Amino acid sequence: MSKVVLGGGLGGLSAAYYLAKTAPKPAITLLESSARTGGWVKSTPQQNGIVFEQGPRTLRISGDAGLNTLQLVEDLNLGNKILPIVSSHPAAKNRLIYAHGRLNSLPNTGIQFITKSTLFSKPMGAYLFNDLFAKKKDVHDEPIYDFVERRFGKEIAENLISPMICGICAGNAHEISVKFLMRKMFELEQGYGSLIVGAFKYFSAQRKVKKPKKVFGPLAVKAKQQKWSIYSFTGGCETLPLALSENLLKNNVNIKLNTSCKSVTFDGKQATLTLSDNKTISTDHVISAVPSAVLGALVQNQHPDLGNLLTNLAKNVSVGVVNLHFKDNILKDQAFGVLVAPKENLPILGIIFDSCCFSGKSSGTALTVMMGGYWFEQHFGKNPTEQKLLEIAISQVKHILNVQSEPETSKVNILHQCLPQYIVGHDDTLQKINDYIDTHNLPISLCGASYYGVGINDVIMSARNAVNKIA
Ligand SMILES: Cc1cc2nc3c(=O)[nH]c(=O)nc-3n(C[C@H](O)[C@H](O)[C@H](O)COP(=O)(O)OP(=O)(O)OC[C@H]3O[C@@H](n4cnc5c(N)ncnc54)[C@H](O)[C@@H]3O)c2cc1C
Structure with a gap:
């Protein structure tokens, strides 16, 4: 009995983790095209204790998927590395919106709901x-x-x-x-x-309706008692995929880095994957945790209808992520950050006030500017340089936050095709994909950000559900 997991982002790592816990334990191979696991989750700690996050920076506590991740965190012994933000903290409560050419606070108390704000008339x-x-x-x-x-x-x-x-x-x-x-x-x-x-x-x-009583693990109980709202980890969000990878290695999961899958074909109860070195692997089940369009191309030859559905399911958009650190405290408002209303037609999506969430040892200000997304090409063309994005990010920070300071350190990442878009009809296309897989009895399951939600919690939950379905 062998299983292959395709993709070593959080979805693939979680799928391999849950697979390794099933009995009898199958032989598991995880294929990852790049030189590292973690996918979009990448944290670069700086000397002052601030962490520059390229991708995700906080996880939510709420909902079943949030509790599921907490359980995973507990099982991986990461409880003591959690950096929680409680619900009364400004980063949990306060959100700013840039609209009407100015910064506006989003109403967040009962009294603010019934009084006029600058955001709405x-x-x-x-x-x-x-x-x-x-x-x-x-x-x-x-x-x-x-x-x-x-x-x-x-x-x-x-x-x-x-x-x-x-x-x-x-x-x-x-x-x-x-x-x-x-x-x-x-x-x-x-x-x-x-x-x-x-x-x-x-x-x-x-x-x-009488509902079964939920059983919470000790970490979830602590989170509830202390009113955690969101959290990260010492060392940043990448602590989670790093711990998962370590756990997989201990469980003899064969992690093949720098190994890209080029095609997937099915023959009865078997799937065969052709790899970048032209070798093949056969397995009785594939769990795919690569973006749906990538999988679409892999199955296109043998199953063109499935390939088209997967390719059309969730097109991804690109995001420029610019981390900035300023020597001084330049923030007038303590908040999670500011989101920009698209009608303002500015070249950025928003600014996250990282140092308001987690300040490290630094007395200065750490910010992350998110840029592009759906409007990436419209604002920056097909292949902008990192320098161009940096200049635009700094000028937007100065403009929106009304500051003059220059950052002392910065890091720019252009994340090509990183965020899936669940456009109108997503549910129907996903249903057609699942129906196709079921009616053709294909030994493949789907998880990852393209299908059942784009957040970390959703991705981990989708991996768990995919494994439960085949186990
Ligand atoms: C800028 C940004 C900010 C975000 N912020 C947050 C946040 O604050 N909170 C939150 O909860 N979520 C956030 N997210 C979402 C979260 O990061 C993603 O949901 C999650 O990382 C997706 O994991 P995944 O495994 O589905 O996909 P990926 O991370 O894309 O992993 C897929 C993996 O498959 C590999 N691969 C691709 N093709 C092949 C192939 N042919 N063969 C083998 N391997 C292949 C890739 O190299 C990659 O490692 C953010 C995402 C981005 C981009």
């Missing part, structure tokens, strides 16, 4: 009441922008949801499916005609 709470009078539209799926505009009005769609979508997946709210972020709300509208009415009825009914 009415108190934010007033927009909620739009929902009671808004007409329901019978649709199977739609852009998240359209849904929010219909239910809460244009200002919420433009100044809140659009920048949020930039922050989560660097995407365009006019194209991203409502189900990506607001599935439950969409279902309430479709079921009850109004979110407020629907939520009331739904939660009243839920109260009567």
Whole structure:
């Protein structure tokens, strides 16, 4: 019995980890095309204790997927490396939005909901009441922008949801499916005609349903008691994939670095993978944790319909990530960071206030500027230099935060095709892909950021579910 995991990002590493825990333990090979595991998760600690993150920088606690990751963290003995941010911390509470040519605080207390802010022309709470009078539209799926505009009005769609979508997946709210972020709300509208009415009825009914009691591990209990909101690790987010890789090596998982898969073919209950050195590996099951478009190309020859579905599922966008460190404290507001409303047409998606989250030993300011995404080519052309992105990032920081200081250190990474876009129809295409795999009895499972959510927690959960399905 042998299993092959394709891709050594967090999805592939987690899949191999959960596979190694199944009984009887199969022989596991993990194929990774680059020289390291971890995929987009890459942390570069600086001398002052600040960590420059190229990709993810915080994990969420909330939801089943958040608890699942905490359990994994506990199993890997990483509990003592967690750097939590509690819910009362400014980085957990405060969000800024750049709109109307200025910085605005997002309302985050009851009183701010009923008083006017600089972001909206009415108190934010007033927009909620739009929902009671808004007409329901019978649709199977739609852009998240359209849904929010219909239910809460244009200002919420433009100044809140659009920048949020930039922050989560660097995407365009006019194209991203409502189900990506607001599935439950969409279902309430479709079921009850109004979110407020629907939520009331739904939660009243839920109260009567007896649910099995959730069992929390010690780390989850601690997180709950201490009100953790988000967290990272000593050494940065890469601590997690590094610990996973170490665990896999101890469990005799054969990690093949610098080994790219060139094609996957199926023959009855077997799959054969052709590698970059033209050698082949046969296995009774493949777990794919590479982007869907990459897998699409690998199966295209033998299964063109499946290849097309995978290629069209989630196109990825590129992001420029510029880490900056300033000697002095240049921040006037303590917050997680600032998101830019796309209608401002600025060449950046947002700025994360890293030193407000985790300050290390530094008294200065660490920031990360996220750039491009859906609008990458429009702003920077096909192949911008790192120097060009650095100059734009610094000038935008000066402009948005109203500072004059120059950074003392910086790091630029251009992450090509790094974030999948769950556009309208994502669910249907994914269903067709799963149906194709089932009806053709193909020995392959899918996990990773292209399918069931783009965050770290989603990716780890998708790996666990993929393994559970075959185990
Ligand atoms: C800029 C940025 C910021 C982010 N911030 C956050 C955050 O703060 N919090 C959060 O929860 N999430 C965040 N994310 C999302 C998170 O990083 C991803 O969900 C996660 O890293 C994806 O893991 P993956 O394994 O699915 O994919 P990947 O990391 O893309 O891994 C896929 C792996 O497959 C390998 N591969 C590709 N083709 C082949 C082939 N043919 N053969 C063999 N190997 C191959 C690649 O080299 C890669 O290592 C962020 C992402 C980005 C890009």
